[in-house]
Amino acid sequence: MDQIGWVIFLVALLFSVMLHESGHFVAAKRFGMKATKYFIGFGPTLWSTTRGETEYGIKALPVGGYVKIIGMTSLDEVDPEDESRSFRQAPAWQRLIVLAAGSFMHFVLAAVIIFGLAIGIGIENDNTTQLGTVAACVPQSATALNDGAACTASDPKSPALLAGLKVGDQVTSFNGVPVSSWTQLENVIKDAKPGSVATITVERDGRPVTLHAKLADVSGHGGYLGIAATTVFQPTSPLGAIRYTGSGFAQVITGSGSALAQLPKAIPSLFAKDRSQTAAGNVSSVVGAARETGQAVAANVGWQYKVSFVLLLIASLNIFVGILNLLPLLPMDGGHVAVVLWEVIRRWLARLRGRADPGLVDYRKLIPVSFSIFLVIVFFGVMLILADIVNPVNIG
Template sequence: MMTTVGIIGFIVVLLLSVMLHEWGHFATARRFGMKATEFFVGFGPRLWSIRRGETEYGVKAIPAGGYVKIVGMTDLEEIDPADEPRAFYRKPARQRAVVLAAGSFMHFVLAFVLFVTIPMVFGHSKATLTVDKVPDCVWTDTTGKQTSLPTTCGPDTVPAPAWQAGLRPGDTIVSLDGKRLKTWQEFTAAVKAAGARQVTIVVRRDGRELTLRPTLIVQKRADGTGKTVQAAVLGVTSEIVVERAGPVEALGEAVDDFQTMFLGTFKALGQIPASIPALFRQTFGDEPRDPNGLVGAVGIAVVSGQVLDEGSDPLPIRIGSFLGLMAGINIFIGIFNLLPLLPLDGGHLAVLVFEESRRRLYRLLGRPDPGRVDLMKLMPAAYLFLVLLIGLSVLLVAADIVNPPKLSL
């Protein structure tokens, strides 16, 4: 059920992002006196529209984006002489730059608002030192499995060291091998690094401290990057609590999260060319899907459903994780759209910067204004980029269907 909700939620947020993107262009164009004749969500045949003033608002059949039509955006359209004073290209360069960048700016605003909202409203999960579950058995090998603890014992399980040593739900971990612990993360890191040997664990139960001596086992597991590592296993889970932040703390977290995601997006974009051969192998060969590799819209929808449906975190935490994923997607779209490639907004910005730089240089040299760039000469490069983008999108759809990504929990 929650998987379906997650997929629908992803589609709704994506369409909302498209509307905000186009509204950014529309609002700034209107603010500077430009004429906008159409504001549509989707492409293709018109399903519904309504005219308000000089603008037609509506929805089209293919929900693959949206657009706002501003008179005079390119030289490739005919303009009514009466609209010439309000044409895009007749406005100052600074105003045109603001209009072009406003779409991506709205993606960044939405992402930042989500990053502020998540810790305040939905909170973060915090693993305490109190034991939640102690199963009878643990897997001998967790690679390829979506959980670290089995629900029943079977041929591919072994007795859990924690259960055998007497750990029980409700116990609070005090120390490991004489070292007092402050966080669950500190405890699990010490366990993983301990190796296959007996350790001494002190727990607090019913107001008194008990000393237990489990013998750890070593288990093969995926490390989240597609590699298999060896780690010692105890066989317990932590009790999870939800902590919510105040406005000031949430704002600080949002700044950190936004900065991390913003910089990470540039790194991800730089890795796209090198990731394509691996994506071919993962789609048409036997290579497992890289959890940190390229993912298309179908794969993101699947992962969105997994975020809400899977895992042991409380529902508010899973909703927060879903919204965090949506924030990251908006940052990626915003940055991608600013790449200096036509027909992206960043391509038009690059042309604008070139035109203004050339105009100022000619003025300094005492030469006449060279005029605007002939976009027709740039169309072959724009078409090549579109072909490559469409090809990559088709490959990603195929990969997401044939070898869908899996959420690593």
Template sequence: MVAWILGVILFALGICISVALHEAGHMGAAKMFGMRVRRYFIGFGPTLWSFRRGETEYGLKAIPAGGFCDIAGMTALDEVTPDEAPRAMWRYPTWKRFVVMVAGSVTHFILGFLILYVMAITMGLPNTEPVRPEIASVNQCVVDKGNTSEDGCAPGAPAPAKDAGLREGDLVLSVDGTPTPTWGEMVAKVEGLSGPAEFEVRRGGEVLTLTVDVARVSAPNGEQAGAIGVSVALPPAMIGYGPLDAVGGTVSFTGDMFVGVWNGLLDIPEKVPAVIEAIGGGERDPNTPVSVVGASIIGGDAVEQGIWEMFVLLLATLNFFIGVFNLLPLLPLDGGHIAVLFYEKVRDWLRRLRGKPAGGPVDYTKLSAVTMVFVVIGGAFMLLTLTADIVNPIRIGQ
């Protein structure tokens, strides 16, 4: 239990540091361009502690659920004092405001990359290469799914792979004319077969065609599935790197993570019913979205069981997720402000083509209804995942 509590605290601390660095990214970019940064605070609610250095107040608030960087004149509607007006953010060129807005997400991306790089040279990175259909061993017979031939073969039990002449080291290229580049694709094809089937295999430098009499066995769901009685040669789960080659490995793995994070964002709407079902007592799908609380619980489980690779990987994933999510073109996210910037730029370009002067800054009050809709939907989703993580959290090994 102590290890679990330590894991939860460490993961929550990691999230707080990530948020602090996100806001520091905005602040650093704004100060670099000479914008007036009024306040930089971690948390919300009553102020616990603060100090002033130069023109900026730094501090910590009571609720550690985020943070903020108060830049004078972030929009034209923000009230600014006479001495702040010349350095109001909205007066600066579009590209400078863009850099300030995107700096928070870029900070998450850099942090996530650094986490993965350190992981690469210490623990290694997960092997994302698909498992090839290379035969590790040929069994004495086929048995029902979930069992092994080591449990014993019944008299007369079929041995399709052995009888067909398949050998250890054979690489299955196709089954019944269907290419099988991965082990999963080969298994899926075989499970749908019954009786003689042609297996094209590479053995050394030679390509052979063998006829395998696919048997039918019982699967855990009570249905029948095809089987031939072979096992796969599993590659290492983790790949270790040195300080130099870890750069390329981390870049490649980061790209895979970005794809996964983006696909995860797109899948969120269809996962909502499963979250609601979990709140009602149904089994929690491990692929459903989680809140910060849920992620911390998973982090605690990982530490308790000594799976530090999962802990570190989850922290990196969270940084990429927050970075990508903040760039969605919806207010009040950073991406929403960036979308407004580009709208102003395109609008003024079109006005110049028509011989008209540039328009003024966008009136954010006209966007308040759209912003409120997103805030309500986002708030409801956060409450939904938080509730699910409290009453029916995703757990590791339990």
């Protein structure tokens, strides 16, 4: 099952790459630009075919893809008869659309995934009183409780286990107080004194059952019963799905910004034993994402959780890649967008001063900057991949 998860992730990754390049390709063709190549991957060509003026194919290394549009920069050589169809001769607004189309496709794919997930499977909700876990023992401390420490032979059995509570029970009241959410249930448990006997009413197989449990005392935590909520998936309306999609985008954008900001600080801790407890635990490569997909598919949980986790991971990855591509750094799409915008600004300033159009930006001056940024990106990418291979962060 773990290997199936890896395959699912790789297929989804290649599909995302195809959509990205299709965005550039379709937009360029729509504006009459000449696209001579459409390839998935890099390196030696495994297969290709030519249709019309475009060669389509697959390369040996499935780590990206590219579309070759003639005349992308002032350095490209173009046949005189094709110059009118080159990228550089198109109006600025058309060039901006072509450049942004790749990231746009990532955002569309992510929105479709999240919206479809909310409508089809439902939104994950763990604020329910249905029991998903009944602990076997009483943890020795609040730290052991928070860390999910395993039970030892000397640990006493949990009050929930002794009381006869079972996974799937729906708690309806605690000490006579009706509860309809996990938040309410947690609050009334906290209000109960350790050592006191609590009366718990649950719905089991459609019938009410009343049980009694003597709450344990966990140092640093207080009264302890030994239960945890299950996760349920509740399908929502189209309007609710739209709101869920918007909140999902907002969370990923915020998280992406935080992860990028922490990346320089995370590098020294990538190979530390306590990586998960440092900033390095919040950053990952495609290898880490593939491993998480494999773990989720192989986990002993319901199919809804597996599908939800994998789809949200793929959607989050697409949003992150879309944002990363729009950063104003060469050689990424956002860097070329910045160049086009600078050409527009220069042209506007020249017109105000009554001067001639300065024309295209000389990319020869940008090569050192572009190459330096490329090396930095490769460095961070290689470090993350190595860390995810030899010192992975497991999702549990």
